[in-house]
Amino acid sequence: MADKPLLRVLAGESVWPPPIWLMRQAGRYLPEYREIRAGAGDFIALCTAPKLAAEVTLQPIRRFGFDGAILFSDILMVPWALGHGLRFAEGEGPILPKFLDTPGLSALSLDRLDREVAPILETVSRVAAGLKAEGHDHTALIGFAGSPFTVACYMVEGGGSKDFAETRRLAYADPALFSGLIDLLVEATVRYLSAQVVAGAETVMLFDSWAGVLSPSLFRAHVIRPTASIVAALRSRFPGLRIIGFPRLAGAMLAEYVATTGVDAVAMDTSVDPVRASAELPASVAVQGNLDPMALLAGGEALSEQALSILNATRGRPAIFNLGHGIVPQTPPAHVGALVELVRGA
C-alpha cells in the first residue's frame, strides 16, 4: 500500500510525474455514470446503494487509470445520517430543513449516524475489493467528508447560498449555539471518517467548500479549530493516516491553515498561485491541484498551458495533480484523457 504514488506523496515524498485524480471524477461527464444514475432513483438512493456507488467510483479508474479513487458520496451525508433531513431537487441542489426551524442539536443523533452510514461503509469495502480484483494496484482509495463549517452552512441556510450570510450572522449573533453545532459535527466527522478508514479508505479528505466566505476570526474559530480537532482525533486513532484538507477560497489564510491544522496535504483551489504556494508552504506538506475546470472544459492550448504551468510550479516537491474545483458535466471525456496523457508524459 505504501508503494502507491498518491500515498508516497502524502507521506512527504516528491514523485515524478505526479499522481493525478480529479475532484468529481465519478460524475455526469461520463456516459457510463449517466446510465447508472438514470436507473438509480434519486441521488441519495445512489449514495446509499453500495453496489452502484462502488461501480461509479470505479468507472473513472477503468477509463483513465487515476492514482486516486474517491468514494462516490456527498458532503451532506453526515447531516442526513444525523437525522437532519436532506433531499436533492432536480436542478436545484440540496434542500434541507433550516437549523433554526428544527429542535436543534437535540434532534441530531450520533448513534443514528453510526447506523445510517453502514451502506456507505459497505461501498468503501466494495471499492477496496474492486480495486484489488481489477488490478488497479497503484490507485489509492480516498474517503472524505464535508468539513463541519461547510456542513453547518447548508444546515443553517437550508441549501446552497451565494455567500452563506445567514450562517455568518448566526455565528456572530449566537456564538454558543453555532459552536455547539460545529462541535457536534466535529464528533460526527471523526466517527464517520474513522469508520471509512476501518472499511478500507487509505487516506481521507476534508472538503471545506465555503471556508472562503469567513472573516479571519470566524475562519480561525470554525475552520481551523474544528479541522485541527478532527486531524488530532484521527491521528491518535490511526497514527499512519494521511489527511488532505481543502479550505476552498481560504486566500491569504491558506498558510495559517496548513501551519495550524496538522493536515498532511492541502488542496489548492483554482485561485491559488501554485508558484507562491510551493514557495510558502512547508516542503513536507503536499499540495494538490489546481487546474481550472474551465480550462479542462475549453481544452486545446489553454488546457496544455495551464496544466504545464502547474506541473512546473510544483515539480520537486510533494504534489498531486488535480483540479481546483470539481469537473463540470459538460467536459468532454477526451479532454480528461488528454490531460492524463500530458501529466503522465511530464
Add this chain to the structure above:
Amino acid sequence: MADKPLLRVLAGESVWPPPIWLMRQAGRYLPEYREIRAGAGDFIALCTAPKLAAEVTLQPIRRFGFDGAILFSDILMVPWALGHGLRFAEGEGPILPKFLDTPGLSALSLDRLDREVAPILETVSRVAAGLKAEGHDHTALIGFAGSPFTVACYMVEGGGSKDFAETRRLAYADPALFSGLIDLLVEATVRYLSAQVVAGAETVMLFDSWAGVLSPSLFRAHVIRPTASIVAALRSRFPGLRIIGFPRLAGAMLAEYVATTGVDAVAMDTSVDPVRASAELPASVAVQGNLDPMALLAGGEALSEQALSILNATRGRPAIFNLGHGIVPQTPPAHVGALVELVRGA
C-alpha cells in the same frame, strides 16, 4: 479639499480616528431611501434621475456624517451606456443579453457611452454642490465604476452567477475575443471615470467584485493588466487623483495587485486579515475595510469586537474604515449609528 480626512488618507497620511464610510451606504436599509425608491420607477430610472440620485447619495451623509459620499449608481451603467442592454427584474438582480448572442464589440459604442452617462455626471455635480450647500465640509465625493473584468462577467453570463464559469471558459477558449472586450471596457471606464472627476468626484473606486473567481494567469491578464491601464490613463490626465481598487476575494493575489496596478488604496474584502494586510502592504498604500456586514447586522458584542480588532490592526497606517462588502438591507440603522460612534471615539 486636501483637508478632508478621506483624501488625506488616500494621499498616504495616517489619520486617527480613521475616516469612515460604508459600501452601499445609500440603500434599502434606510427608510428615507426606500421612500424615494418606491416612487422612482425602476432602478435604472433612479440611477439616471440626477435630482433623486443626488438626494439618495446625500441621505446617509445627513444621518451619519460619513467621510465619504459615494455616487449612487450601479457598476452595470457602463454596459448600459455602451448600448449592451440592461434591466433589473424585481428580486432577481440584473438581466442582460449574453455577449455571445449579440453582434459583439461592433454593437458597443463609446460615443454613445459619452452621451448616455450625462445624467450620471449631472448627479455627481449635484452631489458636489449639495455637500457644499449643506456644510458637509469633511465629506469627500467618491466616483466609481465596475472593473472591466467584473463588467465583462455580467455581459458574458447575462446576469449574476455563482462562479462565472462561462466567462472563464470564454477567456480560455477565445482569448482574443475576451481580451478585445476587456480592452473596450478599459477605454469606456477611463472615459467614464474621467468625466466623473471633471464633474466633481474627488477620488474614484474600481469595483472588481468577481476578481476572486479567476486563476492566477487570468487574474493577471484580466484584473491586474486592465486596472494598471486605467490607473495609468487617469493619472496622466489627473496627476493628483487618488484611486481605490477593490479586487474582491483576490486572496493571496492582493499584494501583487497592489504592487503592480498603481492604486493608491486597496479595499479589503471581509476575508482579508487586516493584521496581515497592514504588515504586508506598502506603508504608502491606504487600506480600506473590512467589517463583515453580518457583524454589523448582528450588532452588540460581535460588532464591537470585530470593529475594534480592525481598528487595532490598521492603527498607525493610512486606513479608511468600511465594510468588507455592501451593507445588507435588513441592517438596523441604529447599528450603523453605533458603529460610527465607536469608530469616531476610537
